[in-house]
Amino acid sequence: MNAIEITDLKYRYHDGTEALRGVCFRALPGECIALLGANGSGKSTLLLHLNGLLPEKINGDGAVKIFGDAIAPDNLETIRREVGLVFQDPDDQLFCPTVAEDVAFGPQQLGLSEKEISTRVEKALAQVGLTGFEHRATHHLSHGEKRRACLAGVLACDPKILVLDEPTSDLDPRGRREFKAMLRTLPSTKIIATHDLEMAVELCARSIILDRGEIVADGRTMDLLSDEKLMLQHGLEKPHILHHLHPH
């Protein structure tokens, strides 16, 4: 069964901007897919659809299916349990006073017992390397730590699909390296929207390129990213790392 199945997904913002114009793709369980594209190509809009946050009125037309189930108003809770969304700006996501409270937020919503919640918080913080940060104030963390705390908050809900919106933007090289290493250890299906093309090469076997709300390419990351013409045409570029791998 497909983890994600999207058929002819269209979305138009209130101001008339057509953000998605008939997007189709499937993701198998365990796949790690990079979602590439210039600013405003519809990446974030697509990600919000995976979790049922868009469209505003879910009509259950079956444009987005998660593990075979079309997203509908009555199964939103299940969908949000299965799909964990990590937002681009950590300040949007970390809204509790302390790290532990924030990581516990998801499990609390799932109605777990106090004991189970604290086990999950501990495990999630260990997974992202933030053990010992439980009582730190969320607004006093560094940007890299905030990113990890956000990821921990989503991992604590134990999602089968992990959706990340530009997880490495604004991180210093070490932060980026550590974050990538951490993502690699997670077995779930991953959809990563990013401008970090090196990360796409390192983590994702498959890439999808979006341009003005349409999928213009879908295939092996190596093949797509080394196609200089294709990349330039859609506001991207061939990453340096590939120049080194294929010397002319």
Add this chain to the structure above:
Amino acid sequence: MSVHWPGHYHGAGDNLVRRLPATVKLGVALGLILVTVLLPPDQGMWYVAVAGLLFLEMIISRISVLFLAKRLLLLMPFVFGVVLVNALAPTGRVNWRVLAVKSSLCLLTVILAANTTPFSETLRVLKKIRVPALLTTTIALMHRYLFVLADEAERMRRARASRTFTPQRRFQWHALATVVGQLFVRASERAERIYDAMCARGWK
């Protein structure tokens, strides 16, 4: 980069007052405020006693007088407002001094309590004494995003200052109004994103 004006007093380190359980501290603070408010105006010695207690707390918790004075000054307009209204009332002429002392003592108590108790502890106490969840959640969110908003305002102020070439008042006021408006729009958009992020983690 981060702005700390809405934050707590930094640099006091560990001390007896800080280590006291939050419930006790906030309970004592509430008690002190009640006593101060209910005291008859002619009990001068009691006011001195309350002030002494607060002074002692200030010494033990190693919060600087300057810091306290600044905070008190920030809140003084409220005291002046109350005192002014009272001084103008036909029967209240005698009481305005007492009122000023009472309000200042209460404010000092609150400032000291707030700056010796971590905010998350204060929240926990509020939850424990069954303050409605809607209220505690609102307070928690407000405290959390005060920092983000202050940072955002500071970034906008700097960006504006770097492009301000005219010292004319009128332009400055105009620019300030734009910043305030922008901040409002940005805050409401951020609120939407926060709500989305909460929904994504199962908020009902």
